[in-house]
Amino acid sequence: MTAPAHPALIRYPAQATFGRTLPKNKIYEHAGVNTRLKDLFVKQVEQIVWAFKLAPETIRLPERPGVPEIQVFSIQLKTPELHRDVLRCIDAAIPFPIVFELTFEGKTQVIAACKRPNEADASRWVLSDYFATSWLPGSCQRTAMPVALHMGGLYEQLLHRLIPLPARPQESLAALVARVEQAQAKQRELDKVTARLEKEKQFNRKVEINVTVRQLTNELKGLTT
Numbered sequence: 001m002t003a004p005a006h007p008a009l010i011r012y013p014a015q016a017t018f019g020r021t022l023p024k025n026k027i028y029e030h031a032g033v034n035t036r037l038k039d040l041f042v043k044q045v046e047q048i049v050w051a052f053k054l055a056p057e058t059i060r061l062p063e064r065p066g067v068p069e070i071q072v073f074s075i076q077l078k079t080p081e082l083h084r085d086v087l088r089c090i091d092a093a094i095p096f097p098i099v100f101e102l103t104f105e106g107k108t109q110v111i112a113a114c115k116r117p118n119e120a121d122a123s124r125w126v127l128s129d130y131f132a133t134s135w136l137p138g139s140c141q142r143t144a145m146p147v148a149l150h151m152g153g154l155y156e157q158l159l160h161r162l163i164p165l166p167a168r169p170q171e172s173l174a175a176l177v178a179r180v181e182q183a184q185a186k187q188r189e190l191d192k193v194t195a196r197l198e199k200e201k202q203f204n205r206k207v208e209i210n211v212t213v214r215q216l217t218n219e220l221k222g223l224t225t
Helices: 024-031 035-044 084-093 151-160 173-199 203-224
Strands: 017-021 045-054 070-077 098-104 107-117 125-132
Touching: 024 035, 024 045, 024 084, 035 045, 035 084, 070 151, 084 098, 084 107, 084 125, 107 151, 107 173, 125 173, 151 173, 173 203
Parallel strands: 070 098
Antiparallel strands: 017 045, 045 070, 098 107, 107 125
């Protein structure tokens, strides 16, 4: 049985194919990699392919400030885990927004951060947290590339397919990303307090911690609905 299409797994147009293997040492040169990061690349990454170049000359969409092009990188992994620092390193070396497709044992995961130029220094980029699909089976179908009027609109649509919360009416991508990051931080805080509640033996302390749990739960609900 063929798995249905996943919205984040895109069938990119043939004319955007770039298909060049990117040597790891080229990334090291551009990103100032330390020994720990080199070790992560060696242990976790088999091969990096610059798969597609989505640009005005390849897909006939005009560029937008901060999104002159979008690159699609395919990374063949040696392990099912890829440390986020490896992705941050590649993002630091390539001065364009990137969508990554990780592959391991026939499965694919699509992952990207929201990447924008630093307002104070346009030569530097600001990255959000990374947003990812689950591991998708090899039988999963690709879906058509979303229709957009310009590169910025295309980039937003590609990211929306990865971000775990839907946008609210009139909510900008930057505001949505900030809300998701707040929600994730709140969830981590709630997990810690819940773990503390389970270990607590004193009734009075349990009551106090329960109040905090309810408050954090309500705050999380406010961010996610």
